[in-house]
Amino acid sequence: MKSKITLKDIARELEVSISTVSKALKNSEEISRDTKEKVQAFARLYNYKPNNIAISLKNKRTKNIGVVIPDIVHHFFTTVIRGIEKYANAKGYNVIVCLSEESFDKEVINMEMLANGSIDGFIMSLSSETQAKNDYNHLKEVTEQGIPVVLFDRITNEIDCDKVIIDDRMGGYLATKKLIEQGKQKIALITTDDYLSVSKARGDGYRKALLDSNIELDESRILKLPTMEMDEERIRNFFDSIEFDAVLCVNEIFAVFSMRVALEKGLKIPKDVAVIGFTNGLLSKYANPSLTVVAQHGEKMGEISAQMLIEKVESEKEEETFQTKILEPTLVVRDSTIN
Amino acid sequence: MKSKITLKDIARELEVSISTVSKALKNSEEISRDTKEKVQAFARLYNYKPNNIAISLKNKRTKNIGVVIPDIVHHFFTTVIRGIEKYANAKGYNVIVCLSEESFDKEVINMEMLANGSIDGFIMSLSSETQAKNDYNHLKEVTEQGIPVVLFDRITNEIDCDKVIIDDRMGGYLATKKLIEQGKQKIALITTDDYLSVSKARGDGYRKALLDSNIELDESRILKLPTMEMDEERIRNFFDSIEFDAVLCVNEIFAVFSMRVALEKGLKIPKDVAVIGFTNGLLSKYANPSLTVVAQHGEKMGEISAQMLIEKVESEKEEETFQTKILEPTLVVRDSTIN
DNA sequence: GTGTTTAACGAAAACGGTTTCGTGTTAATA
DNA sequence: TATTAACACGAAACCGTTTTCGTTAAACAC
Known part of the structure; x- marks a missing residue:
């Protein structure tokens, strides 16, 4: 079992400092051509890949999106997930899916779990219990911490955030x-x-x-x-x-x-x-x-949600402007109506 | 926007060291009753929650499970995910879902993304392209790094790992x-x-x-x-x-x-x-x-997969014993056959 | 020969925790 | 009174990166 190689390992092996290795791998101007080539060759040979967790800690960016939905066996939600995945993956983000199973408590617990550093933002659709209780404190907390949220389909006006719905x-x-x-x-x-x-x-x-x-x-x-x-x-x-x-x-x-x-x-x-x-x-x-x-048009909805979220996540600006995108539904006519 | 509070903040506020705060919050015997109460009260007041990323880096455990499947719009896979979620959540794990969309390349890319520290183990079902190419080097790499893998449904005998299939x-x-x-x-x-x-x-x-x-x-x-x-x-x-x-x-x-x-x-x-x-x-x-x-029985399959994976993840032992669980399919008789 | 620039690299802090190993103070014991 | 043990806490290392800010030595100008 060959364990993952770290910068430290490379540094020790090549008898240079960790900083030099880090810079060499980033092709920094500071490092001589010779050293860069040596380090890069070594890294390639041992298939070095930086540790995501360490980078996340440093950057305070996880490149993870939290998706909290009531159910995954419903076709609509799966298409939304697919849309989110599609856009997010293309942008280098991973998708963490949590199911509330229509339960308020599970929704809260899932959000709390994810809000402590695991994700950069939420895309979610409210559980029926949450909508029934009309209690959105968990959402308020998250947005107040500066974590961007995009609500789709099952939304509420109580929370200021980006929203995507169909009409x-x-x-x-x-x-x-x-x-x-x-x-x-x-x-x-x-x-x-x-x-x-x-x-x-x-x-x-x-x-x-x-x-x-x-x-x-x-x-x-x-x-x-x-x-x-x-x-x-x-x-x-x-x-x-x-x-x-x-x-x-x-x-x-x-x-x-x-x-x-x-x-x-x-x-x-x-x-x-x-x-x-x-x-x-x-x-x-x-x-x-x-x-x-x-x-x-669930897939479209997912894509748009992901796009809005990632834009917020990657935006430097502090300004708080939220928009609600309203997609138009279309009628797909089949045999259960006269055509 | 009130940002998340850290141990350092608490330590500064209460004029004690970070170590003391950390220990107090863990109810360590080392810390006096007085200090513990003070720290805990303060932490509760400001709703302190430890940063998952920092803990992951320290423990080399993320409490995340990577799930790589070909498709999410297929009913079978969604039920498996539900089963995985159910078991994993109960054990305090999050589920990162990635879709290969039946593509070998996407499967490889997704695994590489996740294998660099983002997850503790994989649960996956092979893409059709992977099965067609019969190329499992990405799986070999991952298992050689000591990352546990559970294959379900679409499996291969080329890889030594836990497996769950139906007969x-x-x-x-x-x-x-x-x-x-x-x-x-x-x-x-x-x-x-x-x-x-x-x-x-x-x-x-x-x-x-x-x-x-x-x-x-x-x-x-x-x-x-x-x-x-x-x-x-x-x-x-x-x-x-x-x-x-x-x-x-x-x-x-x-x-x-x-x-x-x-x-x-x-x-x-x-x-x-x-x-x-x-x-x-x-x-x-x-x-x-x-x-x-x-x-x-997709949900069952998901639960068993998650159980097997988490057992491997949390097991200290180095011994490599893999098992293949075979679930029995059942016939659900409806009106398309004579009953 | 002295001062200045530049190239190439390293030390160290930082991210936010956990944990080991001191260390100073006090109280109990010889 | 001197020794020791218990208590309560802090310093520092560590996880794996990134990045700022030295530092060294050679090259150059004067």
């Missing part, structure tokens, strides 16, 4: 409009409680679209589940209890399951019931019938 | 047997080239099952795609070119798409065609009809 209200609006255009009047909405910022916005878009088309809002056609977790029973009961000719769902899974329930009821899709979901994942693409969705 | 051969066998039991004789297999270790093993299981049941192997019923990437055209052509009454696929996506093609041909599932895939993801559960799959 969920527009997404809800576009989808609902689409259903209305297809002659649907009794459009059900399956969503979650309003504390989840994205659900709230999507619901607002839905209402706006109905209003614009002079369709009366029927609250009984709205099912609010406590979380994004699937609850087959409640969805089945919901469909038994209402009349509907279309369904809008705040995620893919609710939508695909709704299609199944409709099919089981002997309804034709999209003739009797049209369905639209959010998130353009594998599920939508390969469901039978394939699902029309509001695409959220 | 893919058994998975292929179980699935094929199941189809045979249901009276199917013309069982198609959609897989990838053999360099992917898992595909090879699954194919072996398929052959073994046919052999055991005295069903002649018809190579024309096997479609080998170059990678796990979807190729709708080739799959369609494949189905046009053969007779079949069942399909086994090495992933969910191929399987769900096969179902769609079969349905388009007017075939009934599972009566005319039964379908089984690998990976028990969302797709299988919510597909119409729902898909029978070989479950790979």
